Amino acid sequence: MKITVKGSTGNISKPLTQKLIAAGHTVTVVSSNADKAAEIEALGAIPAIGNITDVDFLTTAFSGADAIYTMVPPNFGATNLRAYMNQAGEAYAQAIKNADVKKVVQLSSIGAHLGEGVGPIKGIHDVEGILSKLDGVNIKFVRAPFFYTNFYGNVDMIKHAGILGNNYPADARLIMVHPKDIADVIFEELQNNFEGKSIRYLYSDESTPAGAAKAIGQAIGKPELPWVEFNDEQALAGLLQAGIPEEMSKNFVEMGTAVRSGAIWEDFDAHKPAQKSAISLETFAEEFASRF
Structure with a gap:
């Protein structure tokens, strides 16, 4: 199959791309960073460099694909994070329609059932809603929990303060996942013959x-x-x-x-x-x- 993957050479997209190529698929990898093109080519994939809010670029990247994997990367520079995520979701939806893509696996999040009170996940909730309106497109929303790899952001806290911490208690529930486990599920779903819109949860x-x-x-x-x-x-x-x-x-x-x-x-x-x-x-x- 011809498959387009968003996420450049990140913690999910890189192992996903490697698995897809090893399985014999032709893979195009979408990245906003031109410096990643050589690394993408080294994986055996075709780089597509551009912005995920650019409908024309996405339409070209999606054209001819049997399936696509999409996600909205964090934008730390956004002055309105939810508005940025909605803009990306609308661009995806229009490009999917333009390119006549029939199978989409979208990275979502635990908590995306809520439209308020969940921080950046509010935008992911909105993206699910935007994509769900597409007629004749089969979409699997993969709702992932807390990434283990988020703990890498706490290295300085551990080294300098000798603690881990956040604004929830030590006995709160914490459901976690490894990005490689997400890659495995997305790899599986891209090759599955699912129909309609559905949600899949996973956790490690x-x-x-x-x-x-x-x-x-x-x-x-x-x-x-x-x-x-x-x-x-x-x-x-x-x-x-x-x-x-x-x-x-x-x-x-x-x-x-x-x-x-x-x-x-x-x-x-x-x-x-x-x-x-x-x-x-x-x-x-x-x-x-x-x-x-």
């Missing part, structure tokens, strides 16, 4: 923030690494101090409140997969330690 492990801190702490030789709950103001101040722009920081804090309340997990619980994906929290913790 379930624990708590305290459990995550313990696993990571043991792996890096800091077995007493604690999880510290911040209030919302402290969490916002910490993100701003770390250089995260205000719009994104406020969205992250709001998402933390949904973890704290448990609202983010409600629809997942109603449709929980029978089996976990492959990579456990402890396995990721060893991976984290190797890069710490």
